[in-house]
Amino acid sequence: MLLDDGLGIPEMLIPWDAHASFCATVKRIVRVETEAEVNIQRAQKQFVSHFDLSLQKLLLGTFTRLASAHTIQRKTDVGDPYLISAFDIWLRGVDLALTTFAKRPDVIGFKSVVCYRTGLSVSLYEDRENMLQKFHELWTNYCRDPSKKIRLQHKSLNDHLVRMTLALCETHKKPLQFHCGMGDRDITLTTASPKHLQPLIEAYPESDIILLHSSYPYTQEAGYLTAMYSNVFMDFGEVRHLCLLNALFSCLTTHRYSHTFRERVRRRYFDKSLNSVPQTK
């Protein structure tokens, strides 16, 4: 059993490793956006304690405003040393967390929901200044109200996170799953096709990429990429109307569909699809 437990609602989930009592093997799939969001909270704690310490040492009253998260709300620009410091603490924290997961034998791979957040047109490079600007938005929003749910939806940061994960996947030989295609209303269809991932697929030929849900309704694009690139794989999970072996492949969440195919048609479609899979995959 492979479990993605990064739904952002840990209080409502049974811990992934508790499922070991139900089956022989349980492995975890780490959702990278969730880890990046958790690290915003960790970075804030580190940031504040760092400046608390500086404050005690310096004993300079003018720096008291730096000692609490509240003061981080002040207007900063991308050259602000305190913003840069917070950004670096966050980025290092995310890198360390993902590297630790990549090394763990009970973590089978990673998952990205960048499709839900800023779309699959992930850039190959990001200017640090752009990242700092987006981080400024994320950071000040969080510091203004830490009780509010953090949502990493800041394109340059989301894209960087995906690239960072792909590099780790290459080093540690673990795959990265991408949610592609269908989903909830927060999916923007124009950037939900896996065709947008093509530059990334070519830039990371040694990283295995799994396109989830057959990328429905962009199944043809997913099929093409899977056939063309040895590092791309297609997953049938959650696409119930296409998949005969629902029970085997379905994910933990469900979606309603406005249409379904009859069993006979599904069986024919599914058999045909599986027969076309190259022997090497």
Ligand SMILES: [Zn+2]
């Ligand atoms: Zn998904």
